[in-house]
Amino acid sequence: MKKVRVRFAPSPTGGLHLGGVRTALYNYLFAKKHNGDFVLRVEDTDQNRYVEGAEQYIIDCLTWCGILPDEGPHHEGEYGPYRQSERKDVYRKYAEELVKKGHAYYAFDTPEEIESLREKLKSEGKSNLQYGYHVRNDMRNSLTLPAEETEALLKINFPHVIRIKIEANEFVSFRDMIRGDIQMDTSSVDDKVLIKADGMPTYHLAVVVDDYLMKITHAFRGEEWLPSAPVHVLLWKYLGLQHHMPEWAHFPLILKPDGNGKLSKRDGERLGFPVFAMQWKDPNTGDLLKGFKELGFLPEAFINLLAVLGWNDGTEQEIFTIDELIEKFSIERVHSSGAKFDFEKAKWFNHEWIKKLPVTNYQSSVKKLLQESSVTIDDENKLEKILQLVKDRCTLLTDFVLQSSFFFKFPDTIDITAVKPKWDDKKNQFFVELIRAYEFMNQWQHDELEKEFKEIAAANQIKSGELMLPLRIMLVGGKFGPGVFHIAELLEKEETIKRIEHGLSLLIKNHKVAL
């Protein structure tokens, strides 16, 4: 059996969005599952759409996701080069071979001529122009021109394209690993351009030539390619390479959560969630678009949520490690219908992964976030304990900032309004005694702190529950956070007492004013 080889073939035109990452992921999973190769091929044949930095950005995203291809421009293998722009010369040969065989022809119509013909047909209320069997004989091409004239035009390098010549009224059929047998009438597909006037191939030619040359065994791509699949299948056939043709699978689209249509860059902005894996700054427009990474997603969670958006293993399992995915993934279980993206569920996945992973896995990321909000971390050990203590409360990595800043610095605000209305002299007395008792404590530990607290409460005949919230407010600043004695323990003696004293001073002042 042939070695499995798959490819992810993005065009470097901007940010890498959800759908793209998922396509890469499914390719990766399939390759790893079958001990195959995963190739990155950069489809940069459209020079007008070239965007500076996009290729490196794609590699960075795949690296962050942990699904970096085995071969590609970043890591040359034996099938390079991996940028189609650098393979320009190989494609023409195949196109000319097709011309010789009568499966393609030179066309000298200018884009303007075709455009005006389209306009004309449109104004006559006819359907879209298809440059195909019913019009090709009225156009300026090597099929209609005398051979000498074609020769002459080619000799002076008159701008031309090479088009595939698709025979009408035939059926092309092929098997899609997800959708089963698919059959299309060739009359509905037009004579696609294979080589553009600038000498570059179009996607259609490049994809089959490269898949052949790179020995790709399985070609997986988005559903938007399904309508042009017959062209590709025909190309394999016309080239006499049909025995080398890869197996096909077309993945379903990822749709907008609200209305309809496939998810696009704009939707993220509009609906308040990212559509890119990582932040992307467009060098041309200067636009900065946030990514899942910057929002506080873990790569493990991102991969996981993408994997199960359109695939599942048939059990109730939803949380998968990358290794489990490799083991369980199968193309046949990929859905054929599109799925709307649900950001709420995406966050749930991240929450699950924050809880599941050892905090040391993301400690450095959280540390960076804390430092960015001017919290100084001096003790990694302490940080680890804190993260462990608060992780259940964090859905995104960025939530750790709120949940753990107060351990390192005095709260910015103390929400005394939460306790002020019920404040009285008895409580006052309690906290004065508590400070004194805490000052004399030797064992600064959770259980001891709680025991002391409850004893003093009992002695003052106050329910300890009524005193917990005030203590929390004093230590944390607000109504959130883990168990209050856990906080006190980590804050340590000096800081805890300092905060109680400060809180008390605010309340006394406030209390008197209220009287």
Next chain:
RNA sequence: GCCGCGUUGGUCAAGGGGUUAAGACGCCUCCCUUUCACGGAGGAAUCACGGGUUCGAAUCCCGUACGUGGUACCA
């Protein structure tokens, strides 16, 4: 318009002739927790429609509707 692909709760989805039609997210209620979470127990909510085939259809077939993709010298 034409061509392709699709359609199970609001969303992700299991199930592919006989099921009380799983599960998850979100929402609601309760328990736990004298904060917020975590955790636990419940609840509301679904087979697009119409015809067939069949003893029996969410499941197979045909239509319709709707959605979606393509229809570029873009990928």
